[in-house]
Amino acid sequence: MVPASVERVHTTDLLVRRDDHRRCEVRESEFAPLREGQARFRVDRFALTSNNVTYALLGDVMGYWGFYPAEDGWGQVPAWGFAEVIESATGAVAVGDRFYGYWPMSSHAILEPVAHGGPVVDDAEHRRALPAMYNNYLPASAPDAHTEELQSLIRxxxxxxxxxxxxxxxxxxxxxxxxxxxxxxxxxxxxxxxxxxxxxxxxxxxxxxxxxxxxxxxxxxxxxxxxxxxxxxxxxxxxxxxxxxxxxxxxxxxxxxxxxxxxxxxxxxxxxxxxxxxxxxxxxxxxxxxxxxxxxxxYLEQRTAEIGSRELPEMISGAESEYLEGVARTWPITRASEPDAVRAAWIDQVDGKRDPAGGTILSLVRS
Ligand SMILES: NC(=O)c1ccc[n+]([C@@H]2O[C@H](COP(=O)([O-])OP(=O)(O)OC[C@H]3O[C@@H](n4cnc5c(N)ncnc54)[C@H](OP(=O)(O)O)[C@@H]3O)[C@@H](O)[C@H]2O)c1
The missing domain is CATH 3.40.50.720 (NAD(P)-binding Rossmann-like Domain)
Incomplete structure (x- = not known):
């Protein structure tokens, strides 16, 4: 059964023209009702780097526009960050569960999560042919918001x-x-x-x-x-x-x-x-x-098969923790959440105007 009460009723999305990445708009739309098997996530924060611009650049060739499809001519650029379940019509996740993963640049996202022993996988039909790495969502364990910001940037x-x-x-x-x-x-x-x-x-x-x-x-x-x-x-x-x-x-x-x-x-x-x-x-x-x-x-798939699906992530996350604490912990973070500021950050990133020292964290959740 799909629960009726949610904390708000609008999704805010950053939409980018697929043929001109500097052209972008922030749009609001009403929450689509959940179908059985789906869950709605509030995307609290996501990182913005050149990597996201490359997703747009290679969107057609490599399928990056396919993760969060938008209307004709427009696209939703995927981004890495943290989100929380606010409504669930599946046994795989419960309201309040928090995950790191691959989200749209939006305030909310709907996934079709299936449990996968700790992580969940988005099993939505349109994502099944896309690389597995992008469809895995890890339970969040960061102790605080700043660590989540750094993990969004680094991971x-x-x-x-x-x-x-x-x-x-x-x-x-x-x-x-x-x-x-x-x-x-x-x-x-x-x-x-x-x-x-x-x-x-x-x-x-x-x-x-x-x-x-x-x-x-x-x-x-x-x-x-x-x-x-x-x-x-x-x-x-x-x-x-x-x-x-x-x-x-x-x-x-x-x-x-x-x-x-x-x-x-x-x-x-x-x-x-x-x-x-x-x-x-x-x-x-x-x-x-x-x-x-x-x-x-x-290469991740190859090494996972060779080293093990538990062992390899542990090796990478051990080194990542050292890098986070030893290198990234002191990075200055630029944050934006107002629609105009989010648009401006995206255009600056496309134009190569972001300062390489530090990182940019965005959110489209309106308080
Ligand atoms: N093949 C893979 O599996 C894989 C995996 C991860 C990332 N990547 C790719 O690696 C690249 C780096 O991503 P990142 O997120 O690490 O980048 P980033 O930290 O945002 O890189 C910023 C730097 O990129 C250069 N740059 C950015 N925009 C530019 C522009 N418009 N004109 C000229 N230079 C520009 C500048 O470096 P300089 O002045 O030093 O040139 C700038 O300091 C991306 O293309 C990403 O997709 C590929």
Whole structure:
């Protein structure tokens, strides 16, 4: 039976034009009634980083618009954060249960949760073909709101960083003497450098970044050096080098290829923060060795099968806790909850105007 009483009757959504991500609107709609098997969640907070812009950018190609479908031409960008059950028509979750997971940029979301021994899985028909990692919701255990904010910012990116480190180390870095990481100021890159730097035997770690972010990157734990994109041509680095490409810029890849030629042994395409130059994700190699794309959900499935569905999350969350307490705990957090401020934060993120130091936490819940 579907309970009748809920704390409010409107959902507030940030909708983004799928063909022009700077065009966005905050809209209100009445709560849709729950069907049997569904539950309504209040999305208390979610993190905003370039990762979310990449979801929009690759929305059609990789299916990211499919998680929370919107009307024609519009999309709901998924985001990582925390939400609480406020209405339930399923035995899988009860009112008051709290979960970390993949939500729409909205005040509320409806899922079709099925219990999965601790975590729940959204079993809605339209999500079944999408990567499993995005459909899992973990019971929330953060002791306070600030820790939830930091976990929202770190968790998805740190897990990817841990997996990239694991992937590289398992192959002995293919004998690279130097690992170059583009968009070194990004959270994914910084966490990757931090994971790599903990290894006793490892290549030199060099962060490539915008001139404005060079000082910031040089100060991050993990990198041995920071080099501005504009200085790649004259960078004096030991080879062979490998490239972890988080910028996804064809221009930056070209500069690296021109500088290192056959000394570039391996390129791992990871991200696309430089969205105007996104073609870099599929940039052809001009000299240099092998190139492949790293997709964390796929490698996660492989490592889960090899290490175990209990053991692997424990390994990642142990390292994540160290990173949270040792690195992220002091990050300045920018918060926004007014619709205009949420819209402005999204547009700034699309434009690459957010400060890489610290993080942005949004909410569309109206008190
Ligand atoms: N393949 C995977 O499985 C996987 C997993 C996790 C993340 N990722 C990807 O990794 C990337 C990084 O995500 P994140 O959330 O960690 O990023 P983030 O922390 O928000 O990164 C911010 C940095 O990205 C660069 N940047 C952002 N917007 C820009 C713009 N419009 N123009 C130029 N530079 C811009 C700048 O770095 P610089 O000045 O240093 O260039 C900026 O400091 C995303 O594309 C994400 O989707 C991929």
């Amino acid at each position: 998805p990116l740190f897990a990817s960083a841990w997996l990239i480190d694991d992937f590289l180390a398992a192959q002995g870095f293919r004998d690279a003497a130097t690992v170059l990481i583009t968009s070194a100021s990004s959270k994914t890159a910084a966490a990757t450098a931090w994971c790599l730097a903990r290894r006793a035997e490892r290549p030199a770690l060099v962060g490539l970044t915008s001139a404005a972010n060079t000082e910031f990157v040089a100060g991050l734990a993990g990198y041995d050096r920071a080099v501005a994109y504009s200085d790649i041509a004259s960078a004096d680095l030991a080879g062979p080098v490998m490239l972890i490409d988080i910028a996804g810029s064809a221009d930056i890849r070209r500069a690296v290829h021109e500088r290192f030629g056959d000394g570039l042994s391996w390129t791992l395409g990871v991200g696309g923060t430089h969205m105007s130059e996104i073609s870099g994700l599929a940039a052809p190699q001009e000299g240099g060795g092998e190139s492949e794309i790293f997709f964390a959900p796929t």
